[in-house]
Structures are given as C-alpha cells and as structure tokens.
Amino acid sequence: MKRHFRVWRGDSSGGDLEDFDVEVNEGEVVLDVIHRLQATQTPDLACRWNCKAGKCGSCSMEINGMPRLGCMTRMSTFTADETVTITPLRTFPVIRDLVTDVSFNYEKARETPAFAPPAGVAPGEYRMQQVDVERSQEFRKCIECFLCQNTCHVVRDHEENKEAFAGPRFFIRAAELDMHPLDARTDRKQHAQQGQGLGFCNITKCCTEVCPEHIKITDNAIIPMKERVVDRRYDPLVRLGRKIFRRDQLEAAGESVPRATPATAETPSGRRLPESPALGPDGRLDIAELSAPIQGGPSPFGEDITFPLPPERVTYHHPDPS
Amino acid sequence: MTTATRPGVRARAAITARTLRTDRWWLAPLITFLGLTAWVTYATVRVFMHKWFYVEAYHYLTPFYSPCLTDRCGDAAEFGTPLPNFWLIPEASLTLPFLLLFRLTCYYYRKAYYRAFWLSPPACAVPDRHEKYSGETRFPLVFQNAHRYAFYAAAIISVINTWDAIRAQATGLGLGNVILWVNVIMLWAYTLSCHSCRHIAGGRLKHFSKHPVRYRFWTFVSKLNTRHMLLAWVTLGTLALTDFYIMALSADWISDLRLIG
Numbered sequence: 050m051k052r053h054f055r056v057w058r059g060d061s062s063g064g065d066l067e068d069f070d071v072e073v074n075e076g077e078v079v080l081d082v083i084h085r086l087q088a089t090q091t092p093d094l095a096c097r098w099n100c101k102a103g104k105c106g107s108c109s110m111e112i113n114g115m116p117r118l119g120c121m122t123r124m125s126t127f128t129a130d131e132t133v134t135i136t137p138l139r140t141f142p143v144i145r146d147l148v149t150d151v152s153f154n155y156e157k158a159r160e161t162p163a164f165a166p167p168a169g170v171a172p173g174e175y176r177m178q179q180v181d182v183e184r185s186q187e188f189r190k191c192i193e194c195f196l197c198q199n200t201c202h203v204v205r206d207h208e209e210n211k212e213a214f215a216g217p218r219f220f221i222r223a224a225e226l227d228m229h230p231l232d233a234r235t236d237r238k239q240h241a242q243q244g245q246g247l248g249f250c251n252i253t254k255c256c257t258e259v260c261p262e263h264i265k266i267t268d269n270a271i272i273p274m275k276e277r278v279v280d281r282r283y284d285p286l287v288r289l290g291r292k293i294f295r296r297d298q299l300e301a302a303g304e305s306v307p308r309a310t311p312a313t314a315e316t317p318s319g320r321r322l323p324e325s326p327a328l329g330p331d332g333r334l335d336i337a338e339l340s341a342p343i344q345g346g347p348s349p350f351g352e353d354i355t356f357p358l359p360p361e362r363v364t365y366h367h368p369d370p371s
Numbered sequence: 372m373t374t375a376t377r378p379g380v381r382a383r384a385a386i387t388a389r390t391l392r393t394d395r396w397w398l399a400p401l402i403t404f405l406g407l408t409a410w411v412t413y414a415t416v417r418v419f420m421h422k423w424f425y426v427e428a429y430h431y432l433t434p435f436y437s438p439c440l441t442d443r444c445g446d447a448a449e450f451g452t453p454l455p456n457f458w459l460i461p462e463a464s465l466t467l468p469f470l471l472l473f474r475l476t477c478y479y480y481r482k483a484y485y486r487a488f489w490l491s492p493p494a495c496a497v498p499d500r501h502e503k504y505s506g507e508t509r510f511p512l513v514f515q516n517a518h519r520y521a522f523y524a525a526a527i528i529s530v531i532n533t534w535d536a537i538r539a540q541a542t543g544l545g546l547g548n549v550i551l552w553v554n555v556i557m558l559w560a561y562t563l564s565c566h567s568c569r570h571i572a573g574g575r576l577k578h579f580s581k582h583p584v585r586y587r588f589w590t591f592v593s594k595l596n597t598r599h600m601l602l603a604w605v606t607l608g609t610l611a612l613t614d615f616y617i618m619a620l621s622a623d624w625i626s627d628l629r630l631i632g
C-alpha cells in the first residue's frame with residue numbers, strides 16, 4: 050500500500066520538504082521507507098544508519114516533529130492516511146538531507162574529564178560491589194544517538210547556549226563518574242556546575258521523554274547531580290562547616306587528580322599494561338578518523354601491535370587439562 | 372565516507388514550521404495550567420475566608436488552617452494564638468509560606484509550571500519563544516536550589532498534620548476521620564518521595580555497600596520517587612477534598628457519616 054511522506058531535502062544553504070508516495074509493507078519501520086526511497090525514487094537521499102536494531106544511535110531524525118530513531122519507529126504507529134514528515138535533527142548544523150554534523154557532542158565529550166583510576170590499584174584489579182556500580186550502569190546503556198541533546202530546549206532554541214551547556218548526554222556521564230565507586234576525582238560536581246552548565250537545565254524532562262534506551266536522565270542523573278552541587282555550593286550549613294573546620298583547604302589540596310598507574314606497574318600476569326590511545330598534537334583524542342593517522346578507532350593495545358601476536362608474546366595460558 | 376565534521380558552513384536545516392508535531396502536544400500543558408490555576412484559586416479563597424475550618428463536635432481541622440494560630444481558632448488552637456486577627460493574616464501563617472515554597476521549588480512542579488505557565492518549553496521539540504534563556508543559573512531561579520530546606524520544613528508540617536488526624540480520633544470514627552487519614556498518608560508519601568529526600572536518604576553516598584541501612588531507605592524512597600508526579604497531583608486532590616468536606620460539615624451543608632459513635 051502506498052503512503053504519503055514528506056522528507057526534508059537540502060543542505061546548509063537551504064532546502065525544503067519534498068512529497069513522496071512510497072510503498073509500505075507490514076512490519077516496516079521508517080528507516081525501511083527511507084531505504085525504499087533511495088532504491089526507487091531518490092538514489093541520492095543522504096541518511097545515516099548502521100545497525101537497524103536501535104543499538105548504534107546513527108539513524109536519529111525527527112519524525113512528525115518528534116526526535117526519534119528511524120529504525121525503531123514502526124509504521125504501524127501511524128494511521129494509514131497519515132502524512133509522515135521526516136526532517137533532520139534541528140539542533141545541529143545540517144550536512145545534507147537527513148545527515149547532520151553532530152560534532153558539538155564530540156567536543157563536549159572531550160571536555161568531560163575521563164574516569165580517574167584509583168591510586169595503587171592496577172588495571173585488572175578493580176573490585177566493586179554490584180550495589181555500588183548499579184546506578185552508574187544505567188547510564189552505560191546510552192547509545193549516543195544524541196536525541197536528548199537535540200531535544201533539549203536549552204540549545205535547541207538558544208544557539209548561544211551551546212558554548213556553556215554540555216547537554217543531558219554529558220550530565221549522565223558526569224553522574225556516572227561521580228557515582229562510580231572507584232573514580233578518584235573529587236571535583237566532578239564543580240565541573241558539572243561550572244564546566245557543563247548544569248544550572249541551565251530546568252528539569253523539564255524532554256531528554257527523558259525521547260531517550261530510546263529509556264534512561265531516566267532527569268530523575269537519576271540530572272536531579273541527583275543538582276542535589277550534589279547543592280551540597281557543595283548552596284548549602285549554607287555545609288559551607289559554614291567547611292569554613293569553620295578549614296575543610297575547604299584540605300579538599301582543595303586533595304583535589305588534584307591522581308595519575309594513572311605508572312607504566313612500570315605490573316599486571317597480574319606480569320606482562321604489558323593496557324595503553325591509552327595516541328593523542329593528537331593538541332594533547333587530545335582525534336574526533337574524526339579522517340584526520341587520524343590510521344583509519345578506525347584507536348586501539349586500546351597501542352598502535353604498534355598487530356594481531357595475531359607471535360606465540361611467545363601471548364600472555365594467556367591454557368589451564369592444564371589434567 | 373563518514374565524517375563527523377564538515378569545515379566551513381554551519382547552518383541548521385532550514386525548516387519553516389516551528390514544530391512539525393502532529394499529536395496533541397498542547398493538551399498536557401493545558402491540563403496542567405487549568406488544574407494548577409483552579410487549585411491555587413480555591414486554596415487562596417479558602418485561606419482568606421477565615422471561617423468554616425473546624426468541626427467542634429469531632430475535632431476536624433482542615434489542613435489549610437493547621438496549625439491554627441489566631442483568636443478566631445477557638446477550640447482548634449493547639450499551639451496557642453500568637454497571631455492577631457487581621458483578614459490578611461491566614462490562620463496558619465507560620466506554615467503556609469513553607470508549604471508554598473516546598474511545592475514551588477519541587478522538582479516536579481518546576482517542570483509543570485515551566486512548561487505550562489512559562490512555556491519554556493511548552494512541550495518537547497516545540498520552541499520556547501523566549502529571547503534569552505539562562506535556566507536556573509541566575510537570580511531568582513538559582514534559589515530553586517534551596518528546595519532541600521523547604522523539604523525539612525514540610526516534613527515537620529507533616530508531623531503537625533498527623534497530629535491533627537490523631538486528635539480528630541478523640542470521638543469515634545466518621546467519614547471525616549477516614550478522609551483526614553488518607554490525606555495525611557498521601558502527604559507523607561508525597562513528602563518522602565521528594566528528590567531532596569532521596570538524596571539525603573542515601574543518594575549522596577558513593578558506596579552503598581558501606582551503608583546498608585541508608586541503602587534500604589534510599590531504595591524505599593526511590594520506589595516512591597518514581598511516583599512523585601502522581602503523588603503531587605493526588606495530594607492536591609486530597610488536600611482540596613479534605614478541606615471541602617470539613618467546610619461542608621462546618622457550614623452545616625451536610626452532616627458527617629458516622630461509622631462508630
């Protein structure tokens with residue numbers, strides 16, 4: 050059966066909604082329709098996608114005005130005579146058709162301090178209790194579709210806030226690390242407030258509404274982070290206590306980030322430690338593989354290793370069957 | 372070829388429609404607007420009525436007048452009558468401001484009125500139409516962060532409300548008692564489901580495993596907390612209903628349905 054669609058086509062110099070009638074079969078999702086469009090009427094229609102299973106976060110678009118994953122929006126949720134309007138994400142600069150430039154999010158990711166390993170515990174020796182990591186684990190479900198970033202009115206309606214505001218996806222990152230039982234940084238609350246602009250959020254919960262992973266972004270990350278900031282910043286009793294007991298200076302002294310385990314430390318097997326990927330000349334990770342010296346994501350094993358390893362360098366010993 | 376960046380031009384897609392949403396996104400903010408406006412109007416009228424707040428025979432006192440602190444209170448005054456009789460001074464002048472502050476700074480009500488009254492944003496992916504936006508980073512909204520103190524006050528006031536329900540138990544059992552108890556239980560549920568309470572109970576900890584009792588309390592509050600929005604509306608309902616029932620009894624429009632005594 051043919052259904053009516055309107056798809057935004059164009060690039061950063063302009064564009065418009067174009068009308069199409071496309072065949073739709075039972076059980077199909079919006080991304081299927083876009084693929085059919087590419088196969089039949091508009092071979093040059095640009096669209097990002099990868100997994101078609103709601104797990105890669107590539108196919109974010111706006112369907113009838115709501116930010117959603119194209120591969121997770123069933124055609125059966127619309128009535129047969131309904132026109133379905135598909136547009137690119139509005140908050141980010143458009144590249145072409147349904148593809149937008151989401152580098153805003155990668156820049157914000159870079160500005161978020163990474164996990165700081167606890168001093169004196171070598172990688173591979175981290176031990177945590179399930180109840181302690183549970184809260185952080187919810188946030189690991191994030192597939193980085195950036196639908197929440199796109200919906201958040203702080204940047205969606207106010208381009209000028211992009212500089213100061215990191216967005217919900219990075220608030221859950223901040224909360225994940227601040228609640229992490231082994232993270233050694235103590236300045237995550239200040240960073241959330243001053244570096245990420247947590248105060249801009251007015252907890253209107255649109256990020257939670259659109260998250261395809263159903264992460265309770267506002268209730269479990271943003272509000273707890275706001276409360277944690279209050280502990281430090283606005284709670285006069287706590288501040289007074291700090292002043293009187295001079296704890297502020299103690300804490301300030303302790304707030305330097307402990308360094309990762311020195312490279313000479315030994316792993317349980319006595320062999321080589323995991324290494325961090327190579328950094329660019331600016332001391333940061335490359336955000337696009339195009340500008341990286343090699344294609345593909347940086348290897349956690351270091352760039353000088355090729356697989357399979359020669360047998361004498363393998364650190365794994367098969368247990369003796371006898 | 373995939374690349375995250377494209378040098379040069381950085382313009383958003385030129386889409387003329389402010390929103391392309393086709394569902395009735397305006398319904399939820401509209402209902403919130405009407406509901407909150409109606410409730411606030413009712414409560415304001417009742418608070419400044421200065422009558423029909425107490426049923427002597429059964430010791431029913433409406434939560435809007437508790438604790439009753441002016442000379443008009445008569446038998447209802449449990450904590451003395453330090454306040455003067457002046458029409459601008461509500462009988463419960465010492466508690467109402469804190470309750471107002473508690474609900475005003477509540478994380479749920481903030482969402483509700485930012486969306487329904489301030490239209491910032493009216494609904495998801497619908498533009499907020501404000502020139503500038505600084506969220507809760509500046510005066511006066513930065514004071515929303517004081518919610519925790521309003522929570523402490525509200526917890527104390529819930530104790531006073533509980534006392535009112537216990538005191539009304541002096542003579543038998545009537546429908547009024549049941550209504551008062553339901554109201555008090557709902558008020559406790561709402562107060563304990565508060566996000567600040569969740570934080571204080573255990574949310575601020577880094578290691579739950581080192582604080583098993585607080586972890587259990589946190590788990591309990593978290594369960595209530597997922598219903599915070601529901602409880603916020605239910606308590607508006609039970610408060611208005613309790614008050615209306617007691618007003619109707621006090622004004623002799625109806626008589627209490629007695630179950631015992």
Ligand code: SF4
Pocket residue numbers: 200201202203216217249250251252253254255256257267271
């Ligand atoms: S709750 Fe905060 S972060 Fe989430 S969409 Fe609303 S303003 Fe943005």
Ligand code: SF4
Pocket residue numbers: 106190191192193194195196197198217218221256259260261262263264266
């Ligand atoms: S938090 Fe949810 S909406 Fe935001 S990027 Fe992650 S999966 Fe997408």
Ligand code: FES
Pocket residue numbers: 097098099100101102103104105106107108109118119120121
């Ligand atoms: S294609 Fe991977 S999430 Fe839709």
Ligand code: FES
Pocket residue numbers: 473476477478479480518522561562564565566567568599
């Ligand atoms: S009362 Fe609603 S969050 Fe505290």
